[in-house]
Amino acid sequence: MPTDSATTRERFLDAAIAVMRTKGFHATTVDDLCAAAGLSKGAFFHHFASKEDLAIAAADYWSVTTSRLFAGAGYHDLDDPADRVLGYLDLRASIIGDAIEAYTCLVGTMAQETYATHPAIRDACAASILGHAETLEDDIAAALRDAEPDATGVPARAESLARYTQIVLQGAFVVSKAMNDPDVARDSVAHLRHYFEMVFHRHQGT
Amino acid sequence: MPTDSATTRERFLDAAIAVMRTKGFHATTVDDLCAAAGLSKGAFFHHFASKEDLAIAAADYWSVTTSRLFAGAGYHDLDDPADRVLGYLDLRASIIGDAIEAYTCLVGTMAQETYATHPAIRDACAASILGHAETLEDDIAAALRDAEPDATGVPARAESLARYTQIVLQGAFVVSKAMNDPDVARDSVAHLRHYFEMVFHRHQGT
DNA sequence: GATCATATACCGACCAGTTGGTATCATCGC
């Protein structure tokens, strides 16, 4: 959300999120970004050493803006850690609207197309995804301990489950882009929620 | 796997799978494909009207080669449909080796970067993914009926679960590319297998 | 007036696609 008070640098970063989230890194030109930001190429290269440099900055900026969104969400106030995890998933599902470019993930898109050609971008994307996954780990671990008081290896499983949430979301984005259909993404979050319910012993079977 | 008996067209398609699977559609140049195929640009444009046309053909070719791989797999011979579904997942897990570009998915990669810019490629990718998902539906539906003889809406759930398998795999590819680590992909298939075990009532809880 | 921020004009490299041509091979009249 660009605002009038945004710095020039932020205007470029907002533009990068808007355009690259839709078209990807390679299909987005620097001129595209300048047009979206309403600024010139000179300004662009004044603030960023290269297009790759911008992509790395955009991945970091993405982490900042998304973590602000989730940090302020209401599910953190719930008492039961399992409810907090399920609340996170419900929020993720509710974010999925009709416009694909409004709910998909910048860094997942960029990681996929740059992993072999631009390792520095890939690393920034990985840091963003893993950083977000980490914010779920404590609640997942606590919920696992509640469900299975004498379970072993809870921290490792919490980490694995936290990453799995991100994997399902990333996959949902890929397939809903391919099918041009948000329903398949919502559906996959429902499956993931069902999985967590069972892992947390909220359900038996069905 | 290019062979000496491959046609020129197939040599380009094999090259596309090898190069585009790694670098993606936009970062792959026609010259890259010609070099990989050991053929000239004239030959390329003799067989394909455009780079986009090649990508569509490559998506179809991908469907053909992968369906051959899975159609010949041993799990189809198992008696229990749930075992066949789990056998499919075990095969998927076993395919995941150390070389990322050897187990990730061409059409998932291409769908993500072309969905907004090249709808025709996106559609070919969607058809490939959905076609593969469909091959799982009958076994999933049969396993659901075995697990819950009076369940309703089994065909819809089977379709949804079949798509979910592909979503998890696509997400696993994205995140394992970002982290440059195949383990996270194997781990996610294990979660998916666990989910199916529970849905099929093979496990209760843990 | 010096520094920082932004704009405009420009450059060299690259890239999708074209062109004009050659090699190969099947078909067919003789």
Add this chain to the structure above:
DNA sequence: GCGATGATACCAACTGGTCGGTATATGATC
């Protein structure tokens, strides 16, 4: 059988436009 004909397969060189990045000019701020 055999050369002429035409179609297909392929190649090397080229083109027109695009893109990342640079050079330089202009305005703002202190």
